[in-house]
Ligand code: GDP
């Protein structure tokens with residue numbers, strides 16, 4: 001079973017991203033530039049009354065700026081329909097029904113998906129007269145909201161979760177390790193997954209009769225549970241239409257959101273591609289664990305330096321992810337594929353490693369003694385005390401005299417000192433400096 005996906009579609013300026021931000025709350029933004037994505041956040045994990053779901057704002061996907069609004073909306077609606085269990089079709093209650101609204105409504109009516117017609121900008125619900133014309137879209141009862149004034153959002157969320165059915169997994173994530181297998185098409189993701197799980201270890205597979213193609217695969221090894229996220233989307237790719245295929249990277253982002261650890265599969269024959277860099281950047285920015293798997297190693301003519309050359313190239317392209325272990329495999333021959341889950345276990349244990357406050361402060365004190373922070377604006381940084389506040393991902397809070405004068409290079413230095421002692425292999429660690437009087 002997979003987590004329900006809810007998408008928002010609608011004309012530009014109807015208020016999609018305002019609603020998205022309301023429902024999503026505060027999240028870390030994507031800093032890496034993603035062509036075709038015009039907003040910094042288009043995915044969010046949401047929860048309402050213990051129902052967990054993934055929210056996607058298709059308004060952030062702008063395939064080609066020379067396209068007409070019609071063409072853009074058609075594509076966004078296509079992606080929304082393809083990926084979603086529930087589509088929120090948003091219209092503007094102040095402007096009324098437009099031709100573009102009518103066209104998209106027609107597409108949505110044909111799709112066999114749950115559609116909710118959302119009429120936004122019903123501020124203080126004063127525009128209620130307008131609501132009746134929206135019945136003409138043939139999508140049932142319109143739901144009035146005001147995104148900017150936060151009116152009607154709770155009722156909308158109630159309606160959304162009513163649409164979920166028992167083929168969907170809305171539960172809080174279980175105790176399995178969540179793995180997203182990412183990488184460009186044809187890198188060998190499906191082959192690797194099939195090798196890893198082997199047919200007999202699949203506990204949950206495709207559910208007949210469901211239209212969605214995003215299915216999680218759960219299995220167990222040595223009493224550890226694992227979930228490979230959204231694997232059917234990878235395995236049945238022939239079903240996906242060509243336009244949507246281009247957006248496989250967007251689907252990968254949604255999988256990364258839910259993952260603990262990303263396995264980035266690189267085709268040894270092709271090297272690191274721009275798409276690899278983009279997806280890996282998303283994983284890093286979201287503080288996910290990462291393992292870099294160079295597949296199709298059987299195709300490479302090797303001598304003593306081949307592995308090192310690959311490693312150097314990868315480290316250069318993915319410079320921010322120095323923590324990620326690199327391994328070479330062949331899904332074709334099976335060579336070293338069984339080591340992947342060992343690496344997953346190892347990285348997961350580092351993500352859950354807790355450092356005692358005493359030991360951490362010994363390390364920090366020693367680090368400061370060896371290398372004093374420089375003066376910044378006539379002031380010297382003083383570090384009082386550090387403590388680990390979270391695991392998976394590991395997060396440290398360090399109290400200082402003035403967090404504004406922490407230089408990036410000094411933060412990097414402290415991070416390296418922590419890693420020298422505890423390694424934290426395969427995972428980013430978050431270090432937050434906080435001022436204390
Ligand atoms: P999007 O292009 O569909 O994502 O639309 P945005 O969320 O960017 O909103 C477009 C404009 O409509 C912005 O100026 C918002 O402040 C405004 N807006 C969004 N929701 C509401 C609302 O409920 N009421 C009013 N009056 N304005 C809104």
Ligand code: GDP
Pocket residue numbers: 183184185186187188189190191192234295296297298299329330331332333
């Ligand atoms: P995906 O699109 O990333 O899921 O890639 P697939 O698993 O469908 O593999 C794409 C192609 O590469 C298929 O023809 C596979 O047989 C082939 N392939 C996958 N792994 C290997 C490998 O390790 N070595 C070789 N030579 N071919 C492979």
